[in-house]
Amino acid sequence: QTKSTAVINQELSSSRKKIDSLDKLLISVLGSRQRIVQEIGVYKKKNNVPPLQPARFKEVVDRAVAAGSKEGLSAEFITELMNSIHKESLRMESDTTVKN
Numbered sequence: 001q002t003k004s005t006a007v008i009n010q011e012l013s014s015s016r017k018k019i020d021s022l023d024k025l026l027i028s029v030l031g032s033r034q035r036i037v038q039e040i041g042v043y044k045k046k047n048n049v050p051p052l053q054p055a056r057f058k059e060v061v062d063r064a065v066a067a068g069s070k071e072g073l074s075a076e077f078i079t080e081l082m083n084s085i086h087k088e089s090l091r092m093e094s095d096t097t098v099k100n
């Protein structure tokens with residue numbers, strides 16, 4: 001006997017509430033990270049430092065991959081995630097509307 005969509009939704013609802021709450025936390029952490037990146041962007045502009053810092057970004061990815069592996073997350077997933085975050089960092093740091 002196949003369960004109805006309504007029953008499935010009821011049975012998944014408490015797990016989905018946990019996911020919604022964790023997603024909110026994730027976005028809040030990303031917001032905090034990007035606000036620090038914005039501060040770094042202002043500093044770099046004042047001091048003529050280029051936004052892209054490949055050696056530092058390699059450290060960031062390596063550390064995240066190691067932490068991810070302890071959580072059972074694949075290196076591929078963490079690398080893609082950090083690359084996506086980094087792309088946004090570079091966009092923000094290159095944004096000429098950043099005040100300095």
Ligand SMILES: O=C(O)C(=O)C[C@]1(C(=O)O)C=C[C@@H](O)C=C1
Pocket residue numbers: 037040041051052053054056057060085086089090093
């Ligand atoms: O550490 C810096 O210089 C940053 O600007 C932060 C950050 C990052 O998002 O982690 C962003 C750009 C750089 O290429 C390296 C790292």
